[in-house]
Amino acid sequence: MKKFLILQLRPEDETADSEFNSILKTGGILLEQAHRIRVEQQPHLNIDLSDYSAIITGGSPFDVGIPRESKSKVQQEVESFFNRLFDQLIPADFPFLGACSGNGLLGSYCGTTISGKYREEVGIVPVSITREGENDELLKGLPGQFQALVGHKEACDEVPENAVLLATSDRCPVQMFRIRKNIYATQFHPEANANEFLVRIRIYKNHGYFPAEKAEELMETFKDVETPVANEILRRFVDKYRLDD
Numbered sequence: 001m002k003k004f005l006i007l008q009l010r011p012e013d014e015t016a017d018s019e020f021n022s023i024l025k026t027g028g029i030l031l032e033q034a035h036r037i038r039v040e041q042q043p044h045l046n047i048d049l050s051d052y053s054a055i056i057t058g059g060s061p062f063d064v065g066i067p068r069e070s071k072s073k074v075q076q077e078v079e080s081f082f083n084r085l086f087d088q089l090i091p092a093d094f095p096f097l098g099a100c101s102g103n104g105l106l107g108s109y110c111g112t113t114i115s116g117k118y119r120e121e122v123g124i125v126p127v128s129i130t131r132e133g134e135n136d137e138l139l140k141g142l143p144g145q146f147q148a149l150v151g152h153k154e155a156c157d158e159v160p161e162n163a164v165l166l167a168t169s170d171r172c173p174v175q176m177f178r179i180r181k182n183i184y185a186t187q188f189h190p191e192a193n194a195n196e197f198l199v200r201i202r203i204y205k206n207h208g209y210f211p212a213e214k215a216e217e218l219m220e221t222f223k224d225v226e227t228p229v230a231n232e233i234l235r236r237f238v239d240k241y242r243l244d245d
Contacts, residue, residue: 002053002243003035009060009078009101011040018199019058023191026231027056027238043077047085054095054241055085056234057102058191061207064104065114065154083109093180095241097234100152103174103185110160110179118172120187121210122151122201122218124225127175127188133166136178138236146229148175148188149197151209155187176233182241190234194225 010016082105156174167176176186205215
């Protein structure tokens with residue numbers, strides 16, 4: 001079986017490890033079925049798509065929408081890596097699922113403005129599947145509205161050109177979109193669970209995702225929270241793109 005390529009861009013070991021383990025557990029991916037790359041540590045790699053069955057990308061504390069001169073060298077290199085990747089991936093319609101930062105990077109590459117207009121503090125929000133989403137393989141048959149975990153300082157201002165809007169919410173209109181047939185992005189976190197968000201709240205409490213003084217209150221809110229429908233979307237992506245050699 002070809003492996004799933006898990007691309008991460010979180011500089012902190014604890015959040016990166018927690019996210020990686022959540023992707024494996026939620027997606028039903030065995031450790032030996034995954035190839036993990038922390039892009040912030042190896043931004044000059046070139047990816048051969050033929051080595052993999054699909055790519056999954058998670059979040060990060062980087063803000064795609066800020067001016068280039070305000071971005072660190074590491075962030076600039078990470079963004080250059082993803083631009084090179086999308087140069088290959090989009091023409092090939094290669095299976096990709098980008099969550100949160102993965103969503104912003106893909107939207108930005110496709111020409112959509114990424115800004116703080118539709119930011120969402122860390123929380124649990126209702127997400128609605130669009131009419132087009134009802135016919136997508138990752139969403140077909142799921143409840144028309146479901147709960148998802150979010151926390152982002154920026155988002156797509158509008159649906160990328162030539163993309164299909166699959167899910168939306170009142171506070172953030174572009175919650176999930178698809179490009180061509182196999183390239184997906186979500187603003188919410190389909191990989192995450194309550195424990196994963198407790199780690200992020202603790203590590204990122206001074207990063208502007210929410211008022212720092214609300215950290216303890218948020219951690220109480222997230223205890224025992226489950227988002228099974230959002231998690232099912234990741235599982236369906238993994239099941240759809242498992243490939244035998």
